Amino acid sequence: VGYDGFANVGEVIGEGVMEPVIGWDGVRVFAGDCRDVLRELPDNSVDSVVTDPPYELGFMGKKWDSSGIAYDVTVWEECLRVLKPGGHLLAFGGSRTYHRLGVAIEDAGFEIRDNIAWIYGSGFPKSLDVSKAIDKRAGAEREVIGMKNAGIGTGQSYGIIVGEREKVSTTEVPVTAPATSEAEAWEGWGTALKPAHEPIVVGRKPLTGTVAENVLEWGVGGLNIDGSRIGSELRFSPPGGIPNGANNYVNTDKNRNSDYPSKMVQGRWPANVIFDEMTAGLLNAQSGVSKSPKTITRSSSRNSDYNFGFDNQVDTYGDSGGASRFFYVAKASKRDRNEGLEELEDSAPLAGRSSTTGDAATLHVSNSKNPVKNFHPTVKPTALMRYLVKLITPPGGVVLDPFTGSGSTGKAAILEGFKFVGVELTEDYLPIIEGRLKWARDNVDDGTLF
Ligand SMILES: C[S@@+](CC[C@H](N)C(=O)[O-])C[C@H]1O[C@@H](n2cnc3c(N)ncnc32)[C@H](O)[C@@H]1O
Numbered sequence: 001v002g003y004d005g006f007a008n009v010g011e012v013i014g015e016g017v018m019e020p021v022i023g024w025d026g027v028r029v030f031a032g033d034c035r036d037v038l039r040e041l042p043d044n045s046v047d048s049v050v051t052d053p054p055y056e057l058g059f060m061g062k063k064w065d066s067s068g069i070a071y072d073v074t075v076w077e078e079c080l081r082v083l084k085p086g087g088h089l090l091a092f093g094g095s096r097t098y099h100r101l102g103v104a105i106e107d108a109g110f111e112i113r114d115n116i117a118w119i120y121g122s123g124f125p126k127s128l129d130v131s132k133a134i135d136k137r138a139g140a141e142r143e144v145i146g147m148k149n150a151g152i153g154t155g156q157s158y159g160i161i162v163g164e165r166e167k168v169s170t171t172e173v174p175v176t177a178p179a180t181s182e183a184e185a186w187e188g189w190g191t192a193l194k195p196a197h198e199p200i201v202v203g204r205k206p207l208t209g210t211v212a213e214n215v216l217e218w219g220v221g222g223l224n225i226d227g228s229r230i231g232s233e234l235r236f237s238p239p240g241g242i243p244n245g246a247n248n249y250v251n252t253d254k255n256r257n258s259d260y261p262s263k264m265v266q267g268r269w270p271a272n273v274i275f276d277e278m279t280a281g282l283l284n285a286q287s288g289v290s291k292s293p294k295t296i297t298r299s300s301s302r303n304s305d306y307n308f309g310f311d312n313q314v315d316t317y318g319d320s321g322g323a324s325r326f327f328y329v330a331k332a333s334k335r336d337r338n339e340g341l342e343e344l345e346d347s348a349p350l351a352g353r354s355s356t357t358g359d360a361a362t363l364h365v366s367n368s369k370n371p372v373k374n375f376h377p378t379v380k381p382t383a384l385m386r387y388l389v390k391l392i393t394p395p396g397g398v399v400l401d402p403f404t405g406s407g408s409t410g411k412a413a414i415l416e417g418f419k420f421v422g423v424e425l426t427e428d429y430l431p432i433i434e435g436r437l438k439w440a441r442d443n444v445d446d447g448t449l450f
Contacts, residue, residue: 022434026419034402034423038078047397049079050389050409055094060377071100076108086214086221088392089203098199110203121278123195130189140179147172228391229267230328236262280329284322294318330384340439341373374432376406385412407433414440
């Protein structure tokens with residue numbers, strides 16, 4: 001009680017209607033069911049909703065992942081009510097259950113604007129081996145005919161470098177031969193694909209009036225395109241100066257001609273596809289190096305209010321590299337999950353925890369065999385969350401996450417200079433949220449992550 005930093009949300013707390021379990025200037029985290037907590041928040045009081053609700057798969061035996069809450073229209077109706085008109089919502093979904101989440105969000109009154117594909121390389125297929133299942137059913141023993149590398153996460157060992165680690169499995173698993181003719185006929189058949197993407201619903205609360213009227217009245221309604229461009233960088237004059245104009249700037253300051261000022265070159269238009277480092281590496285290995293032209297003659301006139309993003313469609317950046325340079329690539333940090341949690345006790349390694357009811361995995365889980373402080377099973381990378389909150393939230397705005405988990409949205413929001421309101425049902429996660437958000441508060445940098 002008595003925190004400031006909010007206009008509307010703060011009034012509710014000041015009246016003592018509801019107290020946050022974690023809070024300081026600009027940060028509130030409430031414990032409980034988000035349907036109850038959101039009801040206490042005022043209309044039109046937050047600027048964006050960025051959330052990762054349960055995928056409703058019973059992941060790792062978690063009850064919170066099979067309650068049906070993500071499909072409950074009342075959750076999204078409350079999000080709609082507390083969001084300012086024109087405000088955006090981003091909600092992650094599982095690739096098997098995304099459609100029901102999207103329908104619930106739409107039925108609540110959101111306009112579905114798009115979906116973003118978050119593409120990652122750490123998923124592993126949880127696929128039933130049909131041939132083995134047939135032999136098992138017949139009670140037939142399969143002969144072990146060799147051993148093979150188990151691979152990590154990818155179902156195959158690519159041996160690519162991710163950060164400082166080489167992702168190659170050292171675990172060997174037996175290779176068996178079919179014991180029955182039916183099993184032989186079904187050799188090579190499975191039941192699931194390797195999970196490699198999660199769709200993110202992009203919704204918007206209906207505007208009041210036009211986009212122009214709405215942004216002027218409410219301060220929301222648009223996407224922060226320039227703030228989210230991919231590969232914006234400082235370029236320099238080459239030794240010979242810049243005889244032919246802007247396109248002769250270079251992206252290294254070696255031998256620069258300091259008689260000419262450097263120039264900030266805007267990156268590419270943000271796309272509705274985002275990669276992690278592993279998939280970006282695979283993409284680049286496939287595409288090889290390509291070169292983008294520096295100039296192009298345009299014949300189109302731009303006498304419309306719409307910006308069709310020509311700068312991006314006809315690529316004029318004059319740079320070269322792998323194909324991942326067209327997309328945002330969220331860098332993973334090994335420290336991210338446990339930053340700020342030094343005081344907490346170690347918990348069992350996530351890799352050792354087994355799923356009791358989990359179906360085909362559509363979530364990627366840490367492979368770490370070391371004890372962890374943050375034992376939440378579905379932690380999103382902070383770089384990814386920073387990019388997403390920045391895309392839809394006006395400077396200094398309030399970000400809401402009704403399914404806070406271990407606090408990744410909040411950590412990202414605080415690091416980007418936003419205010420944060422979170423709700424979390426599972427009490428065990430509250431100390432993790434508190435540690436991570438305080439770490440973010442104490443480590444706000446200048447925001448130049450991208
Ligand atoms: C997928 S996790 C979010 C993980 C988070 N993105 C992170 O990086 O740590 C979803 C969270 O929603 C919480 N949850 C489930 N039902 C809820 C409810 N009715 N109200 C609030 N939180 C709920 C679960 O306890 C779980 O921590």
